[in-house]
Amino acid sequence: MTRVLTIALDGMGGDHGPETVIGGAEIALVRHPHIRFVIFGNETALRPWLEKYPRVASSSEVVHTEVAVSMDDKPSQALRRGRRVSSMWRAIDAVKEGKAQAAVSAGNTGALMAMAKVILRTIPNVERPALAAIWPTARGESVALDLGATVGADANQLVQFAIMGEAFARVVFNLEHPTVGLLNIGEEEVKGTEQVKAAAQMLRDDSLSMRFQGFVEGDDIAKGTVDVVVTDGYTGNIALKTAEGTARLIIGYLREAMASSLLSKIGYLLASGAFKTLQSKLDPRASNGAVFLGLNGLVVKSHGGTDDVGFASAIDVAVEVASAELVAKIAADVGKTKGLAVPSVKEESQLQESEAVLS
Structure with a gap:
């Protein structure tokens, strides 16, 4: 029932x-x-x-x-x-x-x-709570957090976000062991702020039983390299707004291109199904709704x-x-x-x- x-x-x-x-x-x-x-x-x-x-x-x-x-x-x-x-x-x-x-x-x-x-x-x-949302990626969807609740999170808070994000991914994606990555300016261990490096060290602790994949970069979010992307609210919100703005820009470019000439309009009619599919994937409304974890x-x-x-x-x-x-x-x-x-x-x-x- x-x-x-x-x-x-x-x-x-x-x-x-x-x-x-x-x-x-x-x-x-x-x-x-x-x-x-x-x-x-x-x-x-x-x-x-x-x-x-x-x-x-x-x-x-x-x-x-x-x-x-x-x-x-x-x-x-x-x-x-x-x-x-x-x-x-x-x-x-x-x-x-x-x-x-x-x-x-x-x-x-x-x-x-x-x-x-x-x-x-x-x-x-x-x-502190973390704002987590589902992020469309090349291989499906990932969870990203924090997207604006905590600005300047310390190492402990980032670890807490990782634990909560993993639980969220298990629920929404029905995954037994989601992969987790920590957003950084590079994959190398020497890069990043002291808080990010300290959080990475803590996340490698075997007692957490977490599939921590290490550092991921900005382009890894769209690739879907990991199931859970962890960062602080300042960086996460910038990444989110940048992605939303880029999606709107691409949709705008497509509309302009399809209306630029008679041949383009004919091409759009022939491929309208594919364009509608692309537009639906880029539509921020489809992934609207972030949870305070x-x-x-x-x-x-x-x-x-x-x-x-x-x-x-x-x-x-x-x-x-x-x-x-x-x-x-x-x-x-x-x-x-x-x-x-x-x-x-x-x-x-x-x-x-x-x-x-x-x-």
């Missing part, structure tokens, strides 16, 4: 708010008819879109909230203004209270990370500028990781490691989360 899952949605998050959220929920319900939603947001703003998509309305509970976190809010501002009353906070809190198995938001990433960490807290032996609950970040198709992909990710009980598997894996314990972080200090994370 299929398990009924409840997904909490931040109905006001992202550049397009309810239009994208409700439209994405409609697409997701077609793929996953067993899921239900709890949608948090302003009822007046949500109502027209719920009337447009009655299937979503009949499968959802709507909880009215007066406050919405702006895409321009700094994390500390969002925490103080939206604490316990915003649509973002209430969606995450639904996971903590057990009313939902995962929360999805297209809102401000820095605020989402700060709120998620304050509400859900990290699991034992994990200092290391928390006592599941929070999925959708790209703020996505449309309903992309938001539906983020819901797909939430359904998949919730069904696989990812949090329990990460906690078990991290619990097997030694020497990685970190001091507990007081809630008040979490209000000072780095404002350098992307928003």
